[in-house]
Amino acid sequence: MKDKIRKEYLGRGIVTFCGAFIIILTAAIGIFLLVQGTGTFTKFHHTLAEFLFSSRWAPQDNATTGGGSVGAAVYICGSLMTCGLALLFVTPFALGAAVFMTEIAPKAGRSIFQPAVEIFVGIPSVVYGWIGLTVLVPFIRDTFHATMGGYSVLAASIVLAVMMFPTITTVAADAIRSVPSAYRGAAYGIGSTRWQVIYRIVIPAAKSGIYTGIILGLARAFGEALAVAMVIGKTRAFPKDILSPTNNLTAAIASDMGNSASGGEQNMALWSMALLLFLISMFFILLIHLISAKGKQENGK
Amino acid sequence: MENNSMKVRIFRAKAVNGLMTGVFYLIGGSFLLLIFVLAGYIIIKGIAGYYPGIMAFNQSGIGNQLFNTIYLVVLSLLISVPIGVLAGIYMAEYAGDNKLTAFIRVCIEALSSLPSIVVGLFGYLVFILMTGARWNLMAGALAVSILSLPSITTTTEDAMRSLPKNYLSGSMALGATHWVSIVKVLLPACLPRIITGVILAAGRGFGEAAALLYTAGQSTHLNWSNWNLVSPNCPLNPFRPGETLALHIWVMRTEGSLNPNSAAIANFSAAVLVVIVLCFSLLARIITEQIHRQSTGAGARS
Numbered sequence: 001m002k003d004k005i006r007k008e009y010l011g012r013g014i015v016t017f018c019g020a021f022i023i024i025l026t027a028a029i030g031i032f033l034l035v036q037g038t039g040t041f042t043k044f045h046h047t048l049a050e051f052l053f054s055s056r057w058a059p060q061d062n063a064t065t066g067g068g069s070v071g072a073a074v075y076i077c078g079s080l081m082t083c084g085l086a087l088l089f090v091t092p093f094a095l096g097a098a099v100f101m102t103e104i105a106p107k108a109g110r111s112i113f114q115p116a117v118e119i120f121v122g123i124p125s126v127v128y129g130w131i132g133l134t135v136l137v138p139f140i141r142d143t144f145h146a147t148m149g150g151y152s153v154l155a156a157s158i159v160l161a162v163m164m165f166p167t168i169t170t171v172a173a174d175a176i177r178s179v180p181s182a183y184r185g186a187a188y189g190i191g192s193t194r195w196q197v198i199y200r201i202v203i204p205a206a207k208s209g210i211y212t213g214i215i216l217g218l219a220r221a222f223g224e225a226l227a228v229a230m231v232i233g234k235t236r237a238f239p240k241d242i243l244s245p246t247n248n249l250t251a252a253i254a255s256d257m258g259n260s261a262s263g264g265e266q267n268m269a270l271w272s273m274a275l276l277l278f279l280i281s282m283f284f285i286l287l288i289h290l291i292s293a294k295g296k297q298e299n300g301k
Numbered sequence: 302m303e304n305n306s307m308k309v310r311i312f313r314a315k316a317v318n319g320l321m322t323g324v325f326y327l328i329g330g331s332f333l334l335l336i337f338v339l340a341g342y343i344i345i346k347g348i349a350g351y352y353p354g355i356m357a358f359n360q361s362g363i364g365n366q367l368f369n370t371i372y373l374v375v376l377s378l379l380i381s382v383p384i385g386v387l388a389g390i391y392m393a394e395y396a397g398d399n400k401l402t403a404f405i406r407v408c409i410e411a412l413s414s415l416p417s418i419v420v421g422l423f424g425y426l427v428f429i430l431m432t433g434a435r436w437n438l439m440a441g442a443l444a445v446s447i448l449s450l451p452s453i454t455t456t457t458e459d460a461m462r463s464l465p466k467n468y469l470s471g472s473m474a475l476g477a478t479h480w481v482s483i484v485k486v487l488l489p490a491c492l493p494r495i496i497t498g499v500i501l502a503a504g505r506g507f508g509e510a511a512a513l514l515y516t517a518g519q520s521t522h523l524n525w526s527n528w529n530l531v532s533p534n535c536p537l538n539p540f541r542p543g544e545t546l547a548l549h550i551w552v553m554r555t556e557g558s559l560n561p562n563s564a565a566i567a568n569f570s571a572a573v574l575v576v577i578v579l580c581f582s583l584l585a586r587i588i589t590e591q592i593h594r595q596s597t598g599a600g601a602r603s
Contacts, residue, residue, distance in 0.1 A: 010480075012395055015387045015388070016395060019391035020405075021388065022409060022450070023408050028423075029419075032427065033419070033422075097328055104329070120336055122581070123339070123578065124507070124510065126574075127574060129550075129551075130550050130571050131339070134568075194322065198321075216414070230554060250511075274422050281414050281415055284414060285414055
């Protein structure tokens with residue numbers, strides 16, 4: 001009996017520790033990034049406004065002297081542009097696919113579309129980048145006669161759009177499936193066509209889930225590094241149009257972090273960019289919580 | 302007149318309905334087409350990229366990278382599965398309905414949405430810079446296990462919560478403690494679902510690259526006759542640099558000029574990766590269907 005009680009407490013203790021470990025891990029990631037990422041502002045005395053809004057990126061690459069400039073506006077703008085454009089491309093298609101697999105062809109949706117979406121999710125991001133590099137970049141070069149041989153905002157956006165597709169589709173489809181069928185029945189009962197049911201009843205009812213899907217897709221796109229780095233052209237300048245190359249936060253970190261002297265101005269600036277990515281992903285989480293709280297409130301009325 | 306405008310409205314509604322149905326079929330069809338073309342392209346290109354010796358376990362083949370990938374995923378699962386499953390048990394069985402539990406949930410969400418490059422940098426900072434080590438497989442495995450921890454935890458919690466309540470009450474009525482019930486009754490009952498989750502996490506680990514850029518390193522030199530575990534070119538030494546297959550594709554792109562076969566190697570590696578991931582997701586699907594069949598009782602007669 002005593003042994004049983006001891007085991008009970010031991011087991012409970014171990015699993016509680018593992019639960020707490022998740023908090024510790026998250027906090028550790030946050031704190032380490034915060035310490036490293038604020039070095040730009042505390043150790044090298046740059047202002048936040050310079051980091052966010054200046055496009056002059058010329059940090060010193062050694063451990064002691066500062067005095068360069070760390071304007072990351074080009075990278076930030078590159079991230080925003082590629083993700084924004086990708087969102088514009090993908091949202092109508094992803095929602096269309098979600099509606100198709102739930103409302104129009106639910107049987108095929110389960111047996112064909114669900115596995116297909118899983119294949120989409122399963123393809124590693126590096127492979128997406130590689131296809132972008134070998135197919136999309138030459139295609140853009142030849143069709144639009146782009147200046148930088150096809151490396152462009154457009155190529156990056158298309159690669160990101162394809163990568164966001166499964167996330168948005170899966171979450172949106174789940175949200176649409178969870179709309180009570182009585183809603184549809186009532187709407188059909190008063191003579192609505194299927195499109196009217198979808199457009200006026202199902203989509204509004206699944207709104208908060210659909211927004212969640214879009215934000216999750218956006219979060220994935222924001223954090224994607226290598227696939228974008230392969231096709232964006234890594235040019236440190238604001239893009240003139242969507243056919244010109246630029247650079248973004250993740251690609252810059254991926255390519256420069258290894259070559260910068262640890263603790264130097266450039267190194268610190270790159271860490272600040274990583275911190276920015278971390279904060280953006282936390283912001284997305286917050287947004288999802290706000291949306292789902294609002295959705296609950298509306299449904300509770 | 303009134304009657305007529307009603308007719309027009311009905312006609313219009315039907316026309317719009319027909320049009321939109323067509324549009325949805327078009328989207329659905331092009332979606333399927335896209336995925337088949339994409340998967341087909343990767344695999345056909347990969348087969349076309351094959352040349353004798355590409356699977357070799359040396360600098361010109363991808364055998365070493367393939368081995369590193371598998372080794373790294375196994376190492377990462379050894380870390381993330383115990384922690385993830387135990388944390389999932391805590392969330393399903395012991396966590397009270399309070400602020401702390403809510404906070405753990407937020408942390409799981411935060412972890413699962415972290416960009417993999419950020420996790421990679423954290424790994425670089427903690428496992429490489431702070432320990433003063435060189436790039437090594439273990440650091441990569443730790444980074445990947447951070448990425449798969451949230452999904453394993455959530456899968457375990459969901460699996461345990463979906464079990465009928467009388468599993469636990471039945472076991473406790475027979476005099477078992479809560480912990481014994483968990484280990485002997487609840488965990489075995491939801492093992493298939495947990496395994497499915499682990500397989501999916503492993504599949505994602507195979508394709509991970511950004512988190513390994515600055516942890517596992519971008520090169521690998523193995524000596525297959527050296528079995529001294531502390532030697533830097535012993536295949537089984539987890540504290541040696543170990544470039545994985547996904548990272549190899551990235552490296553082939555940047556160092557293409559050094560290797561005349563780089564495009565073929567990258568094509569072939571991409572195909573191998575996609576086939577591995579497909580097999581994993583197929584396996585997960587088969588297990589899921591098996592569970593479904595068992596729980597619904599279909600096929601019980603056979």
